[in-house]
Amino acid sequence: MQPIEIDQLQQYIDAFANKEVYIHLETTNGAYASHFNKDAYNAGAFIRNAQVTYQRGKIVGAGSTYRVGLKLEIGWIYAEGVSQYELDKNNRLLMAGHDREGRLMVALQISETPFKY
Amino acid sequence: MGEHVVVIYPHPDDEAFGAAGTITTFREKGIPVTYLCGTLGEMGRNMGNPTFATRETLPEIRKAELIKACEVLDIHLEMLGYRDKTIEFESTEDVAAHLFQFLNEIKPSLVITHYPGHAVHPDHNAFGAAAIRAVEMFPAAERPTVWAQAISNTHVEELGGPDIENDVSDRISKKLETIMAHKSQADGMLKSVKEEADDIELATKQWLGVESFYTWEFN
Ligand SMILES: [Zn+2]
Numbered sequence: 001m002q003p004i005e006i007d008q009l010q011q012y013i014d015a016f017a018n019k020e021v022y023i024h025l026e027t028t029n030g031a032y033a034s035h036f037n038k039d040a041y042n043a044g045a046f047i048r049n050a051q052v053t054y055q056r057g058k059i060v061g062a063g064s065t066y067r068v069g070l071k072l073e074i075g076w077i078y079a080e081g082v083s084q085y086e087l088d089k090n091n092r093l094l095m096a097g098h099d100r101e102g103r104l105m106v107a108l109q110i111s112e113t114p115f116k117y
Numbered sequence: 118m119g120e121h122v123v124v125i126y127p128h129p130d131d132e133a134f135g136a137a138g139t140i141t142t143f144r145e146k147g148i149p150v151t152y153l154c155g156t157l158g159e160m161g162r163n164m165g166n167p168t169f170a171t172r173e174t175l176p177e178i179r180k181a182e183l184i185k186a187c188e189v190l191d192i193h194l195e196m197l198g199y200r201d202k203t204i205e206f207e208s209t210e211d212v213a214a215h216l217f218q219f220l221n222e223i224k225p226s227l228v229i230t231h232y233p234g235h236a237v238h239p240d241h242n243a244f245g246a247a248a249i250r251a252v253e254m255f256p257a258a259e260r261p262t263v264w265a266q267a268i269s270n271t272h273v274e275e276l277g278g279p280d281i282e283n284d285v286s287d288r289i290s291k292k293l294e295t296i297m298a299h300k301s302q303a304d305g306m307l308k309s310v311k312e313e314a315d316d317i318e319l320a321t322k323q324w325l326g327v328e329s330f331y332t333w334e335f336n
């Protein structure tokens with residue numbers, strides 16, 4: 001993955017618009033958050049292979065973290081805290097944000113074929 | 118029937134941090150050890166430090182790390198194909214029946230797993246419960262001993278102290294080698310130890326030098 005170049009990533013997002021795509025979306029602070037810190041809560045959400053079509057996708061932000069929003073016909077998808085991306089060899093668009101220790105905090109991925117499950 | 122130890126944990130690296138020293142002690146005595154590893158840790162948050170994995174490449178990376186770790190420990194590996202963080206949503210009876218197929222084939226003398234309800238990660242708790250359920254499927258007289266590992270902050274308070282406390286400090290280099298095999302996961306954790314300690318072997322001895330378990334009581 002590489003740090004976000006907003007113009008290039010916007011082009012990638014545009015290329016998946018108005019197509020049936022599969023979405024992977026997750027955010028987590030890990031299963032150990034409240035184990036290591038009594039005042040912390042474990043919270044996270046995960047969806048893999050949601051099938052959607054978005055009319056418009058947009059990346060907004062500056063510096064090191066960005067937000068990506070996808071406008072659906074009857075709803076929305078967004079991810080906050082994205083800082084890196086990659087178009088992988090299977091033409092899947094992977095976007096993610098990591099903390100200082102390299103741990104994943106958020107991921108939004110778009111593919112025209114289902115993600116391996 | 119000869120001795121055979123079966124280790125049942127859900128994640129690649131659970132065996133390294135939790136039981137590598139104990140496993141080494143068994144292997145030194147020539148006792149065969151089989152690891153039934155539930156998942157490939159697909160949902161792990163550690164992507165290396167600096168990051169070299171993605172959510173999509175992590176499973177294959179961790180699979181290769183797991184195979185290498187089992188070579189370091191010289192143990193037999195079976196990968197059971199569940200998905201990380203979903204085991205608790207499976208049917209406990211189905212998972213138990215799946216585990217029992219392996220146990221019934223191997224007829225182990227000892228099973229090592231997590232202590233359900235005291236193992237912090239939902240997969241640990243669910244896989245530990247299924248492992249104990251699987252052992253219960255044997256007639257009482259044929260059941261292997263079960264060592265259940267508790268890692269919750271409250272386990273000593275709530276369960277009393279563990280009855281098995283293996284001092285593995287003189288197996289620590291083997292244990293470290295096993296942990297290092299899980300590079301994507303170990304980088305971050307070992308880096309923080311390294312930053313705080315001059316002597317990594319000494320520091321890890323204090324952190325990882327004892328492996329403790331509760332002998333499970335069936336009723
Ligand atoms: Zn684990």
